[in-house]
Amino acid sequence: MTDQQNSHISWFRNTAPYINRHRGSTFVIVIPGAVQDSTALPRLLNDLALLSSLGVRLVLVFGSRPQIDRRLQEYGVPSAFHREHRITDSESLPHVLQVVGAQRIELEALLSLGLPNSPMQGAKLRVTSGNFVVAQPLGVVDGIDYQLTGRVRRVDSEGIESLLESGNLVLLSSVGYSPTGEAFNLGLADVAISAARDLKADKLIVLGSSPGVHDRDGSLIKQYAVDQQAVIDPTDDEEARLLHMACAACRAGVPRSHIVSFSDPDALLAELFTTDGSGTLVASRPYEQSRWASIGDVGGVLELISPLEESGVLLKRSRELLEAEIGRFRILERDGRTIACAALYPFLEQQSAELACIVSHPDYRGEQRAKRLLQELEQEALAQGLAEVFVLTTQTAHWFLEQGFIENALDTLPPARQALYNLQRNSKVFSKKLTQRS
Structure with a gap:
């Protein structure tokens, strides 16, 4: 087998957990108007077809702002905004409806092609759109009458659910309808967040022109918790807008939101099927968290320590022993995967x-x-009233010295631990006096 074949097989094995995790999930994907203006649209639809074939239930929410701007300019109809919302009057609404209708037809047509010359050639996608968004007037704000600009009153989640269960891909626009038969121009974020909330979606995925959200130094922010202080580049209005949408979705109950580039042809799949992703993940709680291990974590801890046991760096533990001692372990978990562990044994x-x-x-x-x-285990030892921690190591002495440990004699160990000392391993003893962290 060639190296390239091995690489493909390894990649497939690594993606398998994500394929299983995403199957049956509901993703609301936000497609801003800029995407339909770009050459990225056909490739993006190929990837969406792939997700659908893997059992992901998709709701696409498409925006129309640049298309509406061009249409109104072409026909000489003035555009007015207040608080970033378009003021839609009776003259501009017909143009809005024509633009949105043309976009919907284009998307439905592209998703009906059978996706020729793509990995999903021959795939059959059923695309459904309709009056799933119930709207009401936005009203008067700051003395400004928004007229036919509205906001989402509710989403027909039951109707959408039945279509998703039947294998349909559901398409939503930024137009909603009132029970009295009126059409309203809605905000893209309002429709997307409301749909994700009412459908209890697993993810909201927002497509943008950049890889994700960047901090003030220009570095990509890989994970962002909704309650953390904003550290983003204040000069980038698009990123700020996308981050606000992603955070609002999480506050509305969506477990995770993702901000992903539409210009990078691999970004969407990399975000969903690799550990590190490609864009910015926004979540209500930290993406990577530390916690005490439970019996369900035995497999993950074994996966971490087994290679080091085989190489002799760690003393080998049986699965039975690990199951008995798992409560002494603290783990770092990233996206459901155990990526670090450590154990504390008090005397x-x-x-x-x-x-x-x-x-x-x-x-x-x-x-x-x-x-x-x-550091977390040192603080736990302090909380238990202990004054010192120690380690036995054969190959990581320098790392412990860097953490403030000093080498000590074997007879400084607790008697019970001395009795278990393995003379063949000839491990060195390092200890550290504990002090409360400020």
């Missing part, structure tokens, strides 16, 4: 504790994760 009579199995996954070394777990 209460001696007011000390052993730190063991401090391991990071090879893909995540060099990013201070082991140090983070070490």
Whole structure:
């Protein structure tokens, strides 16, 4: 087998957990008007067809602002905005409806092609659109009458659900309808967030022109918690708008939102099927979290420590022993995957504790994760009234010295731990006096 074949098989194995996780999930995908103006649209639809074939239930919400702007300018109809919302009057609404209708027909036509010359050639997609968004007038704000600009009153989630269950891809526009038969021009974010909330979607995915959201130094923010202080580039209005939409969806109950580039042909799939993704993930809680392990984490911890046990860096533990001791482990979990672990074994009579199995996954070394777990276990030992922690190591002495440990003699260990000392391994002993962190 060639190296290239091995690489493809390895990639397929790594994506399998994501394929299983996404199957049956509901994704609301926001397609701004700029996407339909770009050459990226056909490739994006290919990827959406692929997601559909993998069992993902898709709701596409498309925007129309640049298309409406051009149409109104072409016909000499003035455009007015207040608080970033278009003021839609009786003269401009027919143009809005024609633009949105033309976009919908274009999308339906492209999704009906059978996707020739693509990996999804021959795929059959059923696309459905309709009066799923019930709207009402936005009214008068700051003394400004928005006229035929509206806001979402509710989304017909039951109707959309039945279509998704039947294998349909559902298409929503930024036009909604009132029970009295009026049409209203709606905000793209309003429709997308309302649909994601009412459908209890698993993800809201927002497409933008850049890879994601950047901080003030221009670095891509890979994960963003909705309650963290804004650190984004204040000069980029598009990124600020997309981040606001993503955070609002999470606050409305969507577990995760993603901001992904539409100009990068691989960005969407990379975001969904690789551990590190390609854009910015927004979540109500940190994407990477530390917690105490439970019995369900035994497999993940074994995956981390087994290679080091085989190479002799760690003392081998049976699965039975690990199951009995799993409550002593603290883990770092990233997107459901255990990427680091460490264990604490107290010796209460001696007011000390052993730190063991401090391991990071090879893909995540060099990013201070082991140090983070070490500090958390040191604080746990302090909380238990202990004064010192120690480790036994054969190959990582320098790392522990860097963390403030000093080498000590074997007879400084608690008697119970001395009795278990493996003379063949000839591990070195390092200890550290504990102090409360400020």
